Amino acid sequence: MTETPENPQPTPTPAPAPSGPPAPDAGDHAFSPVTSSASTEPSAPAAPAQPAFMAPGGAPAPQPYQDGLPPYAGAAAYPGAASDPIVPAFPNVPAYDPNVPGGVPPYGGYPGAAPAPKKGLSKGALFGIIGGAIAVVLIIAAAIIVPAALRGPAVTASDVVENYLTALSEGDAEAALEYVDPYGEEALLTDDVLAASLELGAIEDIEVTEVTDSDEYEATVPVTFTIGGEQISRDFQVYSYGDDEWQIADGLISVAGFYGFEGLGLTVNGVEAPETAYVFPGTYELAVGVEQFTIEGDATTFVVASDADAEVLWDLRPTLTDEGAAQFRTLVRASVEECVAMKTLTTPCGMDLTDIDLDGHAPVEGTVTRTLTAEGQATLDSLTAEVSSGSIVTSYDTIDVDMTLQGDQGGAISEFEVWFGGYLGSPKVDFADESPAVVWE
Known part of the structure; x- marks a missing residue:
C-alpha cells in the first residue's frame, strides 16, 4: 500500500503568461505590464484570477496603482522586476530617481509636495x-x-468788470448779463433798451484797475469810464463762486421810484416801465404816454451809473402840462354850467337840496334857481388842477353858486334863499380814458 503524505503540496506550475499584445520596445510610450524574472525555486500557488477592470464600452480600464503610486518611466528595475523601462500611466509624472530620497523628486501635483520656486520677472x-x-x-x-x-489764464475779478463794461459799450445785453446776477425784473435789461442808452450817451474810455490784493472770495475793483462824455468813477464789488466764476454784485442799478405813474404809460428808453426795475449803467430817457402829462421838474433824461445816481428817480412825479391843466378847467366849467342850468333838486355836480331845512316847508321839485357868482366865475378861470393818482386830476377849490327854491307847507308856497348847504362836489377827470369827462365826488 502506498502512503499518502499529509498535506500534500501541489506540483508547482508556471503562472500563465499574460494575454494581450506583446510588450513594446523600451523606446515606445505605451502601457506595459510589470514582469518578473524566471525562478528555479518552486513558487507559491497562483492567486485566483481577478476580474479585469472594464471601461464603458468594453475597453480595458486603467489598472489602479499599487500602493497608491503610479509606475515611473525610466526607473531602474527592482529586484526581480523586468529590465524594460516602464512608461507612466499619466504624462508629466516624474520618473524614479535613485539619487533622491524615496526615489521620487517633489512634484507639484501630489498633496503635500513643496511648490516649485517662482521665477523672477524678466x-x-x-x-x-x-x-x-x-x-x-x-x-x-x-x-x-x-x-x-x-x-x-485764470479770469480775475478785474477781467470780469472789464468784460462787463465792454459788453455794455457794444450793446450786448445778453453777454453783459453773464457777469451779473439779475435778481429782479429784467424788462429794462434788453438789447433795445441798451441800444437806446448808447444812442443817448456812448460808454467809452473804460479803464479798470487790476486788483492784486483781493482775497479768494471777493474783491473791490475801481474803474473809470465815460457815459456820453461824462466822467464816471466808481467801484464794483465782485464775488467768487469757485472755479474762477466771478460775478459782479452791484453791476445793476435799482430804479424803484416809478410810483404815481399808474395809467400814464411811463416808458424808459421806449419800453414800458414796471414799478420797480433794474437797469445797466447808462443813459435813460423817461416819457409818459398820456399827452396831458409830463414828469415833474421837466427833467426826462438821466445818466445812471450807480445806485446813488438812481436816487433822483425816487422823487419823480407826474404832472399836468399847461395844455392839460387848461383842458381840465374847460371840462369842469362846462360841467358846472350844465348843472347850474338845471331846476332839479339834485344835479350830477352835487348841489343836492332834497333834505334842506326850509323852516317846516318841503322843497318843491323843479323850482331851484342856481347862478354862478362873480367869485365862482373867477375860481373856474383859475381852477387848481392836482394830480390825484396816476392819470386822474382833481381840484379842491370851492366854486360859489347862489341858489333859490320854493317850499310848500300845507299848500302854502314860499320862496327861500339857500345860505347853507347844496355845495358842489369835487371834480375829477381821468385823462387815460378815450373821452375824458368830469366825475363829481
Whole structure:
C-alpha cells in the first residue's frame, strides 16, 4: 500500500503568461505590464484570477496603482522586476530617481509636495510694467494740463468788470448779463433798451484797475469810464463762486421810484416801465404816454451809473402840462354850467337840496334857481388842477353858486334863499380814458 503524505503540496506550475499584445520596445510610450524574472525555486500557488477592470464600452480600464503610486518611466528595475523601462500611466509624472530620497523628486501635483520656486520677472516684463505706469501718469497729466491750457489764464475779478463794461459799450445785453446776477425784473435789461442808452450817451474810455490784493472770495475793483462824455468813477464789488466764476454784485442799478405813474404809460428808453426795475449803467430817457402829462421838474433824461445816481428817480412825479391843466378847467366849467342850468333838486355836480331845512316847508321839485357868482366865475378861470393818482386830476377849490327854491307847507308856497348847504362836489377827470369827462365826488 502506498502512503499518502499529509498535506500534500501541489506540483508547482508556471503562472500563465499574460494575454494581450506583446510588450513594446523600451523606446515606445505605451502601457506595459510589470514582469518578473524566471525562478528555479518552486513558487507559491497562483492567486485566483481577478476580474479585469472594464471601461464603458468594453475597453480595458486603467489598472489602479499599487500602493497608491503610479509606475515611473525610466526607473531602474527592482529586484526581480523586468529590465524594460516602464512608461507612466499619466504624462508629466516624474520618473524614479535613485539619487533622491524615496526615489521620487517633489512634484507639484501630489498633496503635500513643496511648490516649485517662482521665477523672477524678466527685464522685458519689468520695462513693460514701468513703461505702462509712466504712460498712465502722462495720460492723467494731459487730462489736467491740456484743458487748463485751452482755458487760458485764470479770469480775475478785474477781467470780469472789464468784460462787463465792454459788453455794455457794444450793446450786448445778453453777454453783459453773464457777469451779473439779475435778481429782479429784467424788462429794462434788453438789447433795445441798451441800444437806446448808447444812442443817448456812448460808454467809452473804460479803464479798470487790476486788483492784486483781493482775497479768494471777493474783491473791490475801481474803474473809470465815460457815459456820453461824462466822467464816471466808481467801484464794483465782485464775488467768487469757485472755479474762477466771478460775478459782479452791484453791476445793476435799482430804479424803484416809478410810483404815481399808474395809467400814464411811463416808458424808459421806449419800453414800458414796471414799478420797480433794474437797469445797466447808462443813459435813460423817461416819457409818459398820456399827452396831458409830463414828469415833474421837466427833467426826462438821466445818466445812471450807480445806485446813488438812481436816487433822483425816487422823487419823480407826474404832472399836468399847461395844455392839460387848461383842458381840465374847460371840462369842469362846462360841467358846472350844465348843472347850474338845471331846476332839479339834485344835479350830477352835487348841489343836492332834497333834505334842506326850509323852516317846516318841503322843497318843491323843479323850482331851484342856481347862478354862478362873480367869485365862482373867477375860481373856474383859475381852477387848481392836482394830480390825484396816476392819470386822474382833481381840484379842491370851492366854486360859489347862489341858489333859490320854493317850499310848500300845507299848500302854502314860499320862496327861500339857500345860505347853507347844496355845495358842489369835487371834480375829477381821468385823462387815460378815450373821452375824458368830469366825475363829481
